[in-house]
Amino acid sequence: MHAPLEFDVVILGGGIAGLTCAVGLLDAGLRLAVVERDDLLGGRARSWTDPITGDPVHIGPHIVTDCYANFFRLLERLGTADRVVWEPESLLYTMFDGERAIDLRRSWLPPPVQLLASLRADPSLGLLDLASNGAPARVALGIDEQDVLRLDGLDGRAALTALGVRPAMQRRYWQFAAMSILNTPLGRCSAGSLFRAFHHAITRDAVRVGFPGVGLGDLFAPAARAAVESAGHPVWTNTAAAEILGTDARATGVRLADGRILRARHVVSTLPPRDLAALLPESWQGRAEFAALRWFSAVAYVSVYLWFDRRITARQFWARAYAPDDLNCDFYDYANIYFGWTGRPSLIGSNIIDADRVADWSDSAIVERTRRELAENLPAARTARLRHAAVHRIPLAVQAPLPGFEARRPSTLTAIDGLLLAGDWTRTGLPSSMESAAASGWGAAEAVWAREGRPRALVQPLPPRGRLARVLMTAARAAPWPPRLRRVAARRA
Ligand SMILES: Cc1cc2nc3c(=O)[nH]c(=O)nc-3n(C[C@H](O)[C@H](O)[C@H](O)COP(=O)(O)OP(=O)(O)OC[C@H]3O[C@@H](n4cnc5c(N)ncnc54)[C@H](O)[C@@H]3O)c2cc1C
Known part of the structure; x- marks a missing residue:
């Protein structure tokens, strides 16, 4: 039997949220x-x-954006922000429809209409399709957190249909945005999550996309570990927590799977909801705030890496136009991204989102199909020889923002004194992402500082909104939602 180890703060989880905290x-x-x-x-x-x-x-494959103020605050603190490689300034996204590349670019127009010129250039959309996006833009401009919860019971497709968004527009952009930003099909994602993400996108100058120019974890994990350890604090890997200890009202520490007891005044969990649920003492299990932990459901990913014998593109990143039977959503060529890879043959990474669909596919079938989809967009992939492939099966990429998700996201402070929550799925007002994880980690650190009687601001706000967007937001807030949206939202509340 080990003597308990004494700490002030035990942080469960060594992902972005835990290391940021x-x-x-x-x-x-x-x-x-x-x-x-x-x-x-x-x-x-x-x-x-x-x-x-x-x-x-x-x-x-992961992307960051220049709106990730909290994630970049971490990298700047660690001295690693220069390991991110950025796309050319004006380019937001390239979407491939067959071999045709459609570039979504920043234009001289201000937010919220900065992408209009790119949408206008998409031949699959007519003027009526574009005009039908006016109603959701108006709702999204005026949205606040109360409205997010009002829309949370509704799925994205139901909300857009109530607003009269034409099928072509839904298929082309909304399905695509739901999958690539929220990782959940339009008909299954919370309209609250969707409209909040749309609000962020249209009220700020179009976002610039960046990629890790080194291994993703190498952006932050070794430097964070070194910073924490050199300050004299342990970072234990290969060490599972088995139970959070406490009385009815207070957390007092953690029991590890190896039997050690860590006593602490603050226990910060950055675990995904089901991992957290498994650690709660029995007397907390029945509490409503913890009962919701088992409601959350995971989005699975399969990520595929293909090593070719030659360079097949000069692009860093592109996505496929949404088609329900496609596997892959986004593609990357790391030969055009990683530092020092000039002249190397293509290393293509891709993400299959909502990957329960391929759970029983063999690795070779997934590789074959991915190669075919890649070649539909880049014919050079047809003749290039594949030298090696790796398939990563990831049961949990993010928590699915199903209807009801936003209402269930917990805050940092819980009803249990001394138990604080963080993680990308907690109530940050952001889609589950590295930015949400970092924001939640800073938020948990802020809460500890405050509980120690020395409040300190660490969470970074989102970048400022454009001037025209702010004016239109005020007008949109003054106008009621269209009656059909109000009716369906009230029915599903
Ligand atoms: C393939 C893929 C692609 C993605 N693409 C993007 C993207 O392009 N952009 C973006 O912003 N985000 C993306 N994400 C999401 C992003 O990676 C996550 O939102 C973020 O990393 C979550 O960080 P976190 O710290 O909240 O949680 P986690 O990273 O899950 O950290 C929790 C940690 O707790 C540990 N843990 C669990 N149980 C225990 C226990 N009992 N004891 C001790 N430790 C425990 C886990 O091992 C884990 O390390 C993607 C995710 C995946 C998988």
């Missing part, structure tokens, strides 16, 4: 410990070396 507390003069079950830090943003080629591979 630890970094946010480094100069608090508190005794910290970080506990991570896996042998690698980084969680769902970890990376490793492919065993055959020796090349860095992420768990799956």
